[in-house]
Amino acid sequence: MKNNTKGLTTPIQSDLTGALVRRVIHPLWAKFTHPAYARYMQEFERNQYLHPDDLRKLQMLRLRQQLIDAYRYVPFYRHRMTQAGLTPLDIRTHEDLRLLPVLTKRDIQDHQDLLVSSNVSPSKRKQDQTGGSTGSPLQFYVDLERFDSRMASTVRHNAWAGLRIGDWHAQLWGPRYDFGDKPDPTPFWRQKFLYRNISLHTADVTEESMMQYVEVLRKYRPRSMVSYAQSAVRFAEFCKANNIHDVAFDSMIVSAEMLPPGKRQVLEETFHGKVFNRYGCREVGVIASECEFHSGLHVNADALIVEVEAAPNLPSGMGRVLVTDLLNRSMPLIRYEIGDLASLDTEMRCPCGRSLPLIGNIQGRTSNFLRLPSGGMIAGPSLALLAADMRDVRQVQCIQPDPAHVTLKVVAGNGYNQRTEEELRRRMQPYLEKESNLTIVTADSIPSEPSGKYRFVKTGEDTETPTAMSR
Numbered sequence: 352m353k354n355n356t357k358g359l360t361t362p363i364q365s366d367l368t369g370a371l372v373r374r375v376i377h378p379l380w381a382k383f384t385h386p387a388y389a390r391y392m393q394e395f396e397r398n399q400y401l402h403p404d405d406l407r408k409l410q411m412l413r414l415r416q417q418l419i420d421a422y423r424y425v426p427f428y429r430h431r432m433t434q435a436g437l438t439p440l441d442i443r444t445h446e447d448l449r450l451l452p453v454l455t456k457r458d459i460q461d462h463q464d465l466l467v468s469s470n471v472s473p474s475k476r477k478q479d480q481t482g483g484s485t486g487s488p489l490q491f492y493v494d495l496e497r498f499d500s501r502m503a504s505t506v507r508h509n510a511w512a513g514l515r516i517g518d519w520h521a522q523l524w525g526p527r528y529d530f531g532d533k534p535d536p537t538p539f540w541r542q543k544f545l546y547r548n549i550s551l552h553t554a555d556v557t558e559e560s561m562m563q564y565v566e567v568l569r570k571y572r573p574r575s576m577v578s579y580a581q582s583a584v585r586f587a588e589f590c591k592a593n594n595i596h597d598v599a600f601d602s603m604i605v606s607a608e609m610l611p612p613g614k615r616q617v618l619e620e621t622f623h624g625k626v627f628n629r630y631g632c633r634e635v636g637v638i639a640s641e642c643e644f645h646s647g648l649h650v651n652a653d654a655l656i657v658e659v660e661a662a663p664n665l666p667s668g669m670g671r672v673l674v675t676d677l678l679n680r681s682m683p684l685i686r687y688e689i690g691d692l693a694s695l696d697t698e699m700r701c702p703c704g705r706s707l708p709l710i711g712n713i714q715g716r717t718s719n720f721l722r723l724p725s726g727g728m729i730a731g732p733s734l735a736l737l738a739a740d741m742r743d744v745r746q747v748q749c750i751q752p753d754p755a756h757v758t759l760k761v762v763a764g765n766g767y768n769q770r771t772e773e774e775l776r777r778r779m780q781p782y783l784e785k786e787s788n789l790t791i792v793t794a795d796s797i798p799s800e801p802s803g804k805y806r807f808v809k810t811g812e813d814t815e816t817p818t819a820m821s822r
């Protein structure tokens with residue numbers, strides 16, 4: 352950014368602090384709080400250039416170990432494999448993986464306790480949850496060490512976009528849920544001297560908050576922006592409409608939502624940098640990212656196996672995405688149907704020399720904004736965690752005929768009652784305004800869109816049009 356007249360942090364000071372964070376503070380922090388991180392960091396750095404055959408061998412080794420553990424210590428998988436007449440030793444190749452049944456979100460909701468490994472101590476795992484782009488709340492467990500390897504994957508993929516540890520980056524990201532009641536974009540000390548991130552929450556995207564974001568960005572001048580795709584687009588449109596030309600990023604990493612066709616160009620023109628598409632989810636972290644050649648998304652293949660499987664009633668050339676996490680033991684996700692569609696094309700090539708396989712044209716992560724009577728908008732993914740930790744709620748969807756009316760459609764789980772409804776109403780309140788009218792209705796199911804996908808927010812004038820990743 353050019354006009355930094357009010358900034359307290361000069362580029363030189365920022366670079367020196369960044370180098371200090373990169374070389375001293377972050378490695379020390381990682382050593383004491385995330386002991387496996389450095390090991391994975393080194394390994395993943397090497398793995399991206401392995402010979403493809405060696406990469407597949409590594410995947411197979413990790414898959415075999417995962418399956419043996421799942422069979423021994425996770426009742427759900429032992430039962431499933433027994434029912435299918437299989438043991439882990441029957442899975443000898445990547446193709447054999449197809450012999451195992453698909454794990455659905457419904458399976459996780461219905462058999463959560465049976466999916467937990469008896470071999471991982473509660474002190475070595477952490478519970479997490481997601482509303483997901485599908486709006487189905489899920490709880491799951493992640494090994495503490497898996498958080499380390501996930502962080503190492505993210506750092507590797509960030510480096511492809513030129514974002515290093517110690518570089519300031521903005522995060523136009525995350526629900527109010529993660530920020531508390533009074534989100535403030537000003538970085539606190541840990542952000543300044545460790546994470547180097549500026550959190551610009553997407554729960555309340557109003558003109559006023561975006562102006563506040565502009566001021567913070569002018570002050571700190573982050574090199575990169577990591578963002579929900581549609582939030583980035585909306586922010587770019589705001590900057591254009593208000594003749595703000597001094598907000599710039601070398602790179603913009605966009606994920607969690609589809610980048611609508613043509614919007615890559617809008618982002619690159621507005622912020623004078625390159626867009627890097629990323630695909631991931633809360634359950635397994637980064638799944639795939641674009642490298643500097645933008646030839647599709649390289650799969651995080653040393654930690655995951657990603658299958659794109661043909662299935663009936665899908666748009667031509669598309670398959671459902673199934674993910675197997677090779678490193679998480681406390682609740683293994685094996686052939687997990689994440690709820691997205693991707694191109695079945697396996698012929699993509701990238702000139703960067705990385706052997707990590709490519710996927711492209713991911714479809715179906717389209718989420719809308721909830722519109723407020725005052726003209727404000729709330730990003731769908733911000734609302735997606737609304738009922739994530741409520742076991743008496745299976746699925747929710749916001750229907751909006753006009754900005755003053757919101758109907759929350761709920762698929763009730765076991766134990767759903769009046770109190771559940773009151774709790775949902777209470778949780779929705781911070782996202783609404785005085786003039787908003789909220790109605791809660793229950794439904795047996797929430798039908799998906801013609802593309803086979805589900806949308807968290809549906810507005811009156813909306814009809815889903817299949818979108819492709821813009822190139």
Ligand SMILES: [Zn+2]
Nearest residue numbers: 642644701703
């Ligand atoms: Zn590449």
